[in-house]
Amino acid sequence: xxxxxxxxxxxxxxxxxxxxxxxxxxxxxxxxxxxxxxxxxxxxxxxxxxxxxxxxxxxxxxxxxxxxxxxxxxxxxxxxxxxxxxxxxxxxxxxxxxxxxxxxxxxxxxxxxxxxxxxxxxxxxxxxxxxxxxxxxxxxxxxxxxxxxxxxxxxxxxxxxxxx
Numbered sequence: 423x424x425x426x427x428x429x430x431x432x433x434x435x436x437x438x439x440x441x442x443x444x445x446x447x448x449x450x451x452x453x454x455x456x457x458x459x460x461x462x463x464x465x466x467x468x469x470x471x472x473x474x475x476x477x478x479x480x481x482x483x484x485x486x487x488x489x490x491x492x493x494x495x496x497x498x499x500x501x502x503x504x505x506x507x508x509x510x511x512x513x514x515x516x517x518x519x520x521x522x523x524x525x526x527x528x529x530x531x532x533x534x535x536x537x538x539x540x541x542x543x544x545x546x547x548x549x550x551x552x553x554x555x556x557x558x559x560x561x562x563x564x565x566x567x568x569x570x571x572x573x574x575x576x577x578x579x580x581x582x583x584x585x586x
Contacts, residue, residue, distance in 0.1 A: 442469050452569050
């Protein structure tokens with residue numbers, strides 16, 4: 423991934439989860455907030471695989487996001503189409519189910535599991551599991567993992583783009 427940012431620091435960052443109502447919109451918000459002032463020119467977006475579109479984040483996702491100082495109230499889900507993707511995108515997915523769907527249905531050159539960016543000291547599992555149906559505590563655990571991974575992503579981006 424470091425080489426990708428060095429090669430083209432203006433790539434878009436895309437987060438993809440199953441429904442685009444919990445994990446990926448939170449990741450998009452965290453990434454935009456943490457990258458503030460150093461946003462990739464390509465931007466940051468999130469999508470899901472599940473139809474229909476324009477669904478809101480569940481109450482527990484909105485409540486948990488507010489605990490992390492992010493507001494998902496205005497978010498509406500978007501279903502990923504191949505035409506939404508750009509060749510230079512760096513795509514992050516959250517679990518093997520997402521990874522398998524990407525491999526089987528999309529042409530994406532640069533796809534990575536976000537869980538691989540969680541620091542080893544905080545890593546509890548090999549994926550950022552879908553918290554849907556696991557209540558507020560499950561969502562908070564998930565959001566903690568996402569935030570840790572994106573903090574690491576920001577460090578990689580800043581080092582590679584700005585030499586810090």
